[in-house]
Amino acid sequence: MSYLWExxxxxxxxxxxxxxxxxxxxxxxxxxxxxxxxxxxxxxxxLGLGLGLGHFRGRRALQLLANASLALPPVLVGLFVLLLLLxxxxxxxxxxxxxxxxxxxxxxxxxLPYVVALTPAALRALPPGLLDxxxxxxxxxxxxxxxxxxxARIGVLAAVIAxxxxxxxxxxxxxxxxxxxxxxxxxxxxxxxxxxNDFDNIPYALAIGVILLTLILALIGALTAIQQRGxxxxxxxxxx
Amino acid sequence: MSFLWHELRLAVPMIVHGNPYxxxxxxxxxxxxxxxxxxxxxxxxxxxxxxxxxxxxGRRVLIWLANAGLALPPVLVGLILFLLFxxxxxxxxxxxxxxxxxVFVAQAVLALPFVAALSAAAIMGLPAGLLAxxxxxxxxxxxxxxxxxxxARIGVIAAVIAxxxxxxxxxGAILIVGxxxxxxxxxxxxxxxxxxDAASFxxxxxxxxxxxxxxxVLLGGLxxxxxxxxxxxxxxxxxx
Numbered sequence: 304m305s306y307l308w309e310x311x312x313x314x315x316x317x318x319x320x321x322x323x324x325x326x327x328x329x330x331x332x333x334x335x336x337x338x339x340x341x342x343x344x345x346x347x348x349x350l351g352l353g354l355g356l357g358h359f360r361g362r363r364a365l366q367l368l369a370n371a372s373l374a375l376p377p378v379l380v381g382l383f384v385l386l387l388l389l390x391x392x393x394x395x396x397x398x399x400x401x402x403x404x405x406x407x408x409x410x411x412x413x414x415l416p417y418v419v420a421l422t423p424a425a426l427r428a429l430p431p432g433l434l435d436x437x438x439x440x441x442x443x444x445x446x447x448x449x450x451x452x453x454x455a456r457i458g459v460l461a462a463v464i465a466x467x468x469x470x471x472x473x474x475x476x477x478x479x480x481x482x483x484x485x486x487x488x489x490x491x492x493x494x495x496x497x498x499x500n501d502f503d504n505i506p507y508a509l510a511i512g513v514i515l516l517t518l519i520l521a522l523i524g525a526l527t528a529i530q531q532r533g534x535x536x537x538x539x540x541x542x543x
Numbered sequence: 544m545s546f547l548w549h550e551l552r553l554a555v556p557m558i559v560h561g562n563p564y565x566x567x568x569x570x571x572x573x574x575x576x577x578x579x580x581x582x583x584x585x586x587x588x589x590x591x592x593x594x595x596x597x598x599x600x601g602r603r604v605l606i607w608l609a610n611a612g613l614a615l616p617p618v619l620v621g622l623i624l625f626l627l628f629x630x631x632x633x634x635x636x637x638x639x640x641x642x643x644x645x646v647f648v649a650q651a652v653l654a655l656p657f658v659a660a661l662s663a664a665a666i667m668g669l670p671a672g673l674l675a676x677x678x679x680x681x682x683x684x685x686x687x688x689x690x691x692x693x694x695a696r697i698g699v700i701a702a703v704i705a706x707x708x709x710x711x712x713x714x715g716a717i718l719i720v721g722x723x724x725x726x727x728x729x730x731x732x733x734x735x736x737x738x739x740d741a742a743s744f745x746x747x748x749x750x751x752x753x754x755x756x757x758x759x760v761l762l763g764g765l766x767x768x769x770x771x772x773x774x775x776x777x778x779x780x781x782x783x
Binding site: 306307310374375376377378379381382385386387389391392393395468471472473474475478479492493495496499502505508509512515516519520523 | 545546547550611614615616617618619621622625626629631632633708711712713714715718719732733735736739740744747748751754755758762
């Protein structure tokens with residue numbers, strides 16, 4: 304136990320006194336989490352609403368596909384993104400392989416299935432009469448979609464929480480697409496992997512681990528608090 | 544597109560002709576998935592049942608902990624196990640670091656919260672009257688637990704599916720605890736990562752295709768069992 308204690312004692316000053324490397328990694332992680340979750344929401348919410356509310360051919364097949372994509376290993380998502388981004392390939396002209404921009408893209412694609420698959424599940428749980436009533440009162444598509452989002456906000460927030468958690472904790476896509484370059488596109492999670500390659504750096508890995516855990520608890524705790532309060536407060540809907 | 548196509552054309556013969564390296568990784572991955580999921584179920588299901596049925600102090604805290612375990616990044620689990628398993632660490636005597644047994648333990652620990660938290664949720668979702676009735680008819684704790692698991696079987700199987708998917712696709716803990724040693728303790732997911740690092744994209748694609756096939760077969764099989772489980776009658780001993 305004394306060994307663990309020793310390592311932990313060495314890690315504490317790295318957190319308190321602020322280590323340039325660790326703050327850099329933390330800042331990159333916050334940017335990746337914010338940008339990728341936002342992009343996943345912007346792309347995924349319309350898709351999720353379409354799947355949840357739409358009546359069209361192939362809707363069930365698309366829902367099945369969205370659910371299946373939740374089980375897709377991050378390693379494979381990373382592999383496909385990298386193969387598309389390498390110079391001889393389709394999107395090779397963008398030159399964003401092994402850059403932070405590439406990491407944003409990979410983490411967005413990883414977070415997307417959570418939003419697309421879990422939003423329709425939340426909408427499906429709404430009382431069936433509610434949306435029909437809104438339609439009968441002449442609500443247009445946009446108004447119905449807004450109403451559905453508002454009513455299913457607890458489930459939609461759960462989807463956001465899942466998406467955010469995946470952008471914070473996944474490493475495979477970051478290592479593959481970003482190459483885990485120190486001081487450039489490392490996230491807290493992928494930095495732990497690279498620090499543990501050297502036994503002398505265990506205190507760094509521990510300090511980074513503590514910060515990652517704190518960040519996850521703070522962000523997910525805050526979103527969960529909003530979710531639980533969301534039961535009570537009413538968002539304004541524009542009068543029709 | 545020709546680049547992707549070229550790599551894909553190289554990958555297909557490796558799968559069709561049964562490359563021995565590939566076969567050994569497949570076998571190890573199946574072992575990891577089987578052993579880790581079985582261990583997680585053996586330990587996690589009793590915990591889930593106790594959390595779902597029990598009336599004891601600290602139950603809510605434990606449920607919260609199990610749910611929080613779902614959001615724990617695999618790299619953090621890997622970091623904690625690494626520190627326990629290093630020769631100077633508390634469990635250093637077990638010599639699990641950089642071994643296959645260490646990978647089994649890491650993936651079982653990762654899968655545990657899925658079984659415990661999701662089976663507890665499934666049991667808590669049962670109609671309240673059902674279990675109260677069984678208690679009133681004099682069912683003991685074991686009979687009650689068996690009844691609860693039987694009635695909540697769809698949710699319990701969903702928990703096992705989630706656990707299995709984690710053991711198949713996560714790499715964070717394997718990279719740290721197992722060291723991703725070529726030809727020894729690589730799973731399909733971590734081997735794909737290794738091959739990408741070596742710029743052997745065709746090998747990585749071949750491994751990725753096999754991994755997707757394995758996930759589809761295993762998760763699809765369990766999902767079928769789950770669907771049929773709605774109808775299957777499990778034998779149940781009469782109460783007292």
